[in-house]
Amino acid sequence: MAKHIKTRLTEAGRQYAEHGIVNPAIYNASTVTFETVAALEAATQNPLDGVYYGRYGTPTVFAFEEAVASLEGGFSRAVATSSGLAAIAVTLLTYLKQGDELLMVDTVYGPTRGFCDTVLANMGITTRYYDPDVGEGVSALFSPQTRLVFMESPGSLTFEMQDVKAITAAAKAHNIITVIDNTWATPLFYRPIEHGVDVVIHAATKYLVGHADAMLGVICCSDESHFLPLKKTAIRLGNCPGSEACYLGLRGLRTLSARLQQHQQHALEVASWLQQQEAVAEVWYPALAGTRGHEIWSRDYEGATGLLGARLHTNSKAALAAMLDGLEHFGLGYSWGGYESLALPTLGGIQRSVTGVPATQTLRLHIGLESPQDLIEDLAAGFERLALSA
Ligand SMILES: Cc1ncc(COP(=O)(O)O)c(C=O)c1O
Incomplete structure (x- = not known):
C-alpha cells in the first residue's frame, strides 16, 4: 500500500544518509575519482544515481530529487534545477523547437512570460497566450504546430484557477504535452500527475525550502520517457543546483x-x-x-x-x-x-x-x-x- 504523503514527506530520500545520521550529508563536490576504469564507466552510464562529476549531481541532489518525485507520485526521480525559473526554461527547451507553438496561460508568472517572449521567440518558437478560464475550450486553440500547453494555477498575482483536468484531457486527445507550475499548491495539496499532467514544475525556493534562504527548482514527470530528455536538457544547459540548496530543500520538506x-x-x-x-x-x-x-x-x-x-x-x-x-x-x-x-x-x-x-x-x-x-x-x-x- 502506498504510504501517506505525510509519511513520505518525513522519510523520502533518507536512504542517502550514512552512518546512522538522520539527514543526508551536504556533498560539496566537483571531482569524483575511481579505482578502476570499469567503475568509472559504470558510474557514467547510470543516469539516475551515477556520481562521477559534480554537475551531474551528488547524493544530496539525488536525495532531494527522489523525495520530491515520491510526493508528486509520477516517475521515481525528478530533475533539480538552480531556480524555479531554470526548471521552467529547461522544460520548455526540452520539448519545443523552431516552428513549434506553445500555448501559455495569460496569468503566468512574469519571468516565464519574459522567457517565452525573448529566448523562445528568438528561436522561432511562437507563444500564444490563452485565457485561464478556457477549460475544455482549449481544443479550439490547437493548431498543427501546437506542441505544449503550459498551466499555472492559481495564476500569478490575480489567482485565477484553471480547470486542469479539462485542459489536460483535451491536450491528451491531441498528443499535446501538458506542463503545470504547481508552486502555489505544493504536492501536499495538489498532485497534477494524478490528474493526467505530464510535467510538474516547482519553484522550490518557495514552500519546499520554506525559510527564504535558498534558490531551487525541481521538475517532476509522469514517466521515464519524460525524465530522460528533461535530465539531458538540464545537463546540456549546464544546470547545476548546489548541494547546499538541495539539502535545504530536503530539510524544508520534513516540516x-x-x-x-x-x-x-x-x-x-x-x-x-x-x-x-x-x-x-x-x-x-x-x-x-x-x-x-x-x-x-x-x-x-x-x-x-x-x-x-x-x-x-x-x-x-x-x-x-x-x-x-x-x-x-x-x-x-x-x-x-x-x-x-x-x-x-x-x-x-x-x-x-x-x-x-x-x-x-x-x-x-x-x-x-x-x-x-x-x-x-x-x-x-x-x-x-x-x-x-x-
Ligand atoms: C509561480 C512561480 N513560479 C516560478 C517562480 C520562479 O522561481 P525562482 O524565483 O526560484 O526562479 C516564481 C517566483 O516567484 C513563482 O512565483
Whole structure:
C-alpha cells in the first residue's frame, strides 16, 4: 500500500544518509575519482544515481530529487534545477523547437512570460497566450504546430484557477504535452500527475525550502520517457543546483505539512477579514467561499497555502504606498513561501495579453506563521493610513 504523503514527506530520500545520521550529508563536490576504469564507466552510464562529476549531481541532489518525485507520485526521480525559473526554461527547451507553438496561460508568472517572449521567440518558437478560464475550450486553440500547453494555477498575482483536468484531457486527445507550475499548491495539496499532467514544475525556493534562504527548482514527470530528455536538457544547459540548496530543500520538506497547515489557517483568517473591509473590492484566495476559483479549488485541491491577493477600491498608488510603507509585520518583498509575512503592490507588474488588467490598485500578501491577530491589526492600521491619504 502506498504510504501517506505525510509519511513520505518525513522519510523520502533518507536512504542517502550514512552512518546512522538522520539527514543526508551536504556533498560539496566537483571531482569524483575511481579505482578502476570499469567503475568509472559504470558510474557514467547510470543516469539516475551515477556520481562521477559534480554537475551531474551528488547524493544530496539525488536525495532531494527522489523525495520530491515520491510526493508528486509520477516517475521515481525528478530533475533539480538552480531556480524555479531554470526548471521552467529547461522544460520548455526540452520539448519545443523552431516552428513549434506553445500555448501559455495569460496569468503566468512574469519571468516565464519574459522567457517565452525573448529566448523562445528568438528561436522561432511562437507563444500564444490563452485565457485561464478556457477549460475544455482549449481544443479550439490547437493548431498543427501546437506542441505544449503550459498551466499555472492559481495564476500569478490575480489567482485565477484553471480547470486542469479539462485542459489536460483535451491536450491528451491531441498528443499535446501538458506542463503545470504547481508552486502555489505544493504536492501536499495538489498532485497534477494524478490528474493526467505530464510535467510538474516547482519553484522550490518557495514552500519546499520554506525559510527564504535558498534558490531551487525541481521538475517532476509522469514517466521515464519524460525524465530522460528533461535530465539531458538540464545537463546540456549546464544546470547545476548546489548541494547546499538541495539539502535545504530536503530539510524544508520534513516540516512542510506542519507549516502549510498553519499558513492555510492564518491565510483563511486574514482573507475572511479582508473580505469585510471597506477598502477592499475583491479578495483572491481560492480556499475562501465566494472568491474566484473556489469551485475548482474545492473539487481538485486538498488545501491552500499562504499566498493571496486583493483588489482595492482606490486607484491611488500613493494611498496603497501609505498603507504598505507603515506595516510592522509584513516585509515588502517579491518572494513568498518562507515562514514570514510579506506584502507587495502588484498592479504595475500585471502583464496580460488576452485578459484584462485590473482597473484599480492590487496587492499580494504572503501570510506567514506570525499570529494572524497581529497581522490583522497591522493591516487594519494600514487601511486607516490608506483612508487618510486617499
Ligand atoms: C509561480 C512561480 N513560479 C516560478 C517562480 C520562479 O522561481 P525562482 O524565483 O526560484 O526562479 C516564481 C517566483 O516567484 C513563482 O512565483
